[in-house]
Amino acid sequence: MSDTGSHNVSEPHEHLPATGAAHGASAEVRHDPFGNPGHPEHEFRRQDIDEKAAKHSERVVAGLFTLSMLGTLGFIASFVIFPVDKYIYVFPFGHVSALNFSLGLTLSLALVGIGAGAVHWARTLMSDEELTDERHAADADDELRATMEAQWKQGVKESGFGRRKLVRNTMLGALTLVPLSAVVILRDLGPLPEDKLRHTAWAKGKALINPNTNKPLRPEDIPVGSLTFAQPEGLNEESDDFQQQIAKAALMVVRLKPEDIKDKKELSWSHEGIVAFSKICTHVGCPVSLYEQQTHHVLCPCHQSTFDLSDGARVIFGPAGHRLPQLHISVNGEGNLVAMSDFEVPVGPAFWERG
Known part of the structure; x- marks a missing residue:
């Protein structure tokens, strides 16, 4: 009876891991859903390793900024070209005001050009390597300020803002011109009262x-x-x-x-x-x-x-x-x-x- 009892007690342990250390490691991984998985290995983009591809992206960004400038100029020109009472047929909307339609279209080009240009610049030409930093106190000390200043300068350098003059100049041109749309809109609130x-x-x-x-x-x-x-x-x-x-x-x-x-x-x-x-x-x-x-x-x-x-x-x-x-x-x-x-x-x- 004692042998049988001993056999029955030991039988359930036949399928356990061979060592207690291995069992503990397995349990730790399985019961820690909030563990830090770390960053995946950085993958270089085509623009990072092919200067020809980088130049192509630069031209695309410059083209989008140029499109924004043309949209702003078209917005202003619409006020001169189209009278208030002119209507045109636009599928599928039917007959719409030529002035309102042209204003909406050109202002959309101006704003979308700036936004799309900035996004494409960030995704293809700026650095995309993820960095982590420990959470710090809200009040920055001198060392942290120096670190942030260095990171800012490094970010500017990596963005190519100083080196890629075509992107920089077209972006500045688009940002300079697009506020003119607001000036024209305010001017169109009505005729000047004069005296x-x-x-x-x-x-x-x-x-x-x-x-x-x-x-x-x-x-x-x-x-x-x-x-x-x-x-x-x-x-x-x-x-x-x-x-x-x-x-x-x-x-x-x-x-x-x-x-x-x-x-x-x-x-x-x-x-x-x-x-x-x-x-x-x-x-x-x-x-x-x-x-x-x-x-x-x-x-x-x-x-x-x-x-x-x-x-x-x-x-x-x-x-x-x-x-x-x-x-x-x-x-x-x-x-x-x-x-x-x-x-x-x-x-x-x-x-x-x-x-």
């Missing part, structure tokens, strides 16, 4: 027209304490630029008692207590229209800027930074209210040139 912000449709001799009746306003049409609106003579609601003109020329006309007017200039620019001010709020351009008869205050409904029309329309409350511009008015030979000039200062939201 248009400083002038409106008002001029000497132009009658104040009631926009509801399209007839000239007369002093007797405006009782004391009332507010009405006016627009310059000659504006046509059917014209293409009517909205642009009325946005600057909209006028509110109020009749006060002459003795209630505190500002001497306002009094001299009025007619029998009738004063005219821009309807456009000097904060963000909302239409001012809420009039308090007893206080002579007018309120902007957007942000509650309040102006005193008996004191030169100065700001007494709210975010507006400037008083409402006053229009100098009088009466012509026909008894109609007319402007004596344009507004003295720009209307609407103030800009820095306005005093």
Whole structure:
């Protein structure tokens, strides 16, 4: 019985490795999934060993950078060549704006050329040998700074930036030209305002027209304490630029008692207590229209800027930074209210040139 028991105990060990050391090594490899496998052996690229292939890659990179420059120049030229209203047929999109299509195509070439050139340069001509370094503290010491500077210089040397002048010069040309696309886009936001912000449709001799009746306003049409609106003579609601003109020329006309007017200039620019001010709020351009008869205050409904029309329309409350511009008015030979000039200062939201 003892022999049989001994045989049964020893039988399961017949298939174990011959040595305990071998068993331990096998277990260590099998149970260490996070072990560092190391870098594979470095394989040289064709460009590393064949200067002819390297020159070919250099020409490809230079060609991509040159393509980017041509794309930028084409982008700028598109603004000159194609009018806004020209349409062309492009399969499969159908009829599209020639200007938009050319802008998108040329800008894509400019950006893709730079990106593809940089990627091809890095993959074929720059050093591709992987290096490892131990994690270090965030604060670099003098030795580390010197090491990084040396590595930077070595990287520049290996990239061929100084030696491969064709790649360098075409890359610099592409990077220099592509920002011009942004300049052209910003220029296309609209025509330059020039001095248009400083002038409106008002001029000497132009009658104040009631926009509801399209007839000239007369002093007797405006009782004391009332507010009405006016627009310059000659504006046509059917014209293409009517909205642009009325946005600057909209006028509110109020009749006060002459003795209630505190500002001497306002009094001299009025007619029998009738004063005219821009309807456009000097904060963000909302239409001012809420009039308090007893206080002579007018309120902007957007942000509650309040102006005193008996004191030169100065700001007494709210975010507006400037008083409402006053229009100098009088009466012509026909008894109609007319402007004596344009507004003295720009209307609407103030800009820095306005005093």
